[in-house]
Amino acid sequence: MPHSHLNRRFRPLTKVGLLAAVSLGPCLWGAAPLALHPENPRYFQWRGQPTFLLGSGEHYGAVLNLDFDFRRYLDTLAADGLNHTRTFTGVYCEPPGAFNIARNTLAPEPNRLICPWARSDQPGYANGGNKFDLNRWDETYFERLRAFLTHASRRGVVVELTLFCPFYEDSMWRLSPMNAANNINGVGAVGRTNVYTLDRHGGLLPFQEALTRKLVTELKDFDNLYYELCNEPYFGGVTLAWQHQIAEVIVQTEQALGVRHLISRNVANDKARVENPHPSLSIFNFHYAYPPDTVAMNYDLGKVIGDNETGFRGTSDLPYRVEAWSFLLAGGGLFSHLDYSFVAGHEDGTFVYPAQQPGGGNPGFRRQMKVLGDFLRGFDFVRMRPETSFIAGGIPAGHRAYVLAEPRRAWAVYLARDLKDKQAPTGPQTATLELRLPAGDHLAEWVNPRTGAVDRRTEVKVVEGTARLASPTFEEDVALRIRRR
Secondary structure (H helix, E strand, O other): OOOOOOOOOOOOOOHHHHHHHHOOOOOOOOOOOOEEOOOOOOOEEEOOEEEOEEEEEOOOOOOOEOOOOHHHHHHHHHHOOOOEEEEEOOOOOOOOOHHHOOOOOOOOOOOOEOOOEEEEEEEOOOOOOEEEEEEEEOHHHHHHHHHHHHHHHHOOOEEEEEEEOOOOOHHHHOOOOOOHHHEOOOOOOOOHHHOOOOOHHHOOHHHHHHHHHHHHHHOOOOOOEEEEEEOOOOOOOOOHHHHHHHHHHHHHHHHHHOOOOOEEEEEEEOOOOOOOOOOOOOEEEEEOOOOOHHHHHHHHHOOEEEEEEOOOOOOOOHHHHHHHHHHHHOOOOEEEEEOOOOEOOEOOOOOOOOOOOOOOOOHHHHHHHHHHHHHHHOOOHHHOEEOOOOEEEOOOOOEEEEEEEEOOOEEEEEEEEOOOOOOOOOOOEOOEEEEOOOOEEEEEEEEOOOOOOEEEEEEEEEOOOOEEEEOOOEOOEEEEEEEEO
């Protein structure tokens, strides 16, 4: 997408428990769907555990691209310690070369797109094969979608099903089954910026509502699922009224089915204040949200704030690692990187993309994401809140710091070079932070965000006032874990 786009602690299942759970079907654990945590709804509750979502996934074509082996892909995510992926439904796809993405999973080869609508007996689809009949469903598609959700569930991966996406260019609208040129139903004879509105002159709204009801009905039993209304609706003429209408369709359909899945709205690139949110929405997702100012701007909503797409900052790991740590340590509950190392034929995330790729991702980066996940899960994070006053001084020039705190018990700190400050120093750095710790004995551990190693461990005794804590030498960023004895 374009840029300007315990017990509380985790308790692993035994092998016997896991095998028993796998045999149960779509809702493998007999649990309610992913929900907001009842004690702190800025995080999730899933399968009885407090949860945040962390991913580094392919470019949303795992289901709609018939050449993509989603099982191998989901196995890789799970092995890398990640628990989130996005996927698009197939009403939107891209031509090869879009956004300069090599081997784009959202750009299926000719006649390799599968979507919810069945093919007709009339030739003429723009990317090979017959046109679509928007009055008939392709049951093969729904079998593939259910298989994707089932395998994700068994691998402990939550799926964001993004229902719709605007058409950034005419080349994308020319590939959509909703385009009148690609269906036999006489609908969709509109420009690409008039597809997602309540104006019925294009005839598409009833088909969009029917598709939403069908998807919600087919996936009612899955617990590892939430719906995003539309990817980047701030492009391409998507109206807020239309988004609210689709949300109402989801709610009404699920009320009749006796289930409830969370619904996400993609709000903006970077940051924006959410005003008068629709009551059915539980997740507010942003793209390219560095620095993570949007978390503080919307923290009072008491809902999950997410950053579910990154990229367009080159192929280095650094900007995406800093974005991930900063966002979650600022109080976000969801971060998902766009990882271009996943392509058809390299579903294990080992594709070596060209240097001009708009974003990054690779096995080494995913290991860094696991370090972040393990660091946060080492805390009772559902009891933590951002605490901007914890650091009284000592942040080096050209750096930013974020703190999550469980008052008087535990503190998670992330310190990194400010990637938007062109004057920020580079090379080896140290910091001596002045921290407002309560009186008592504390254990402080400095953690390397790239490796997870504890580079320095210090006993800190506080009598009164602030404590001064010196970091080890670090190149780009460093994390600090403090627990009161």
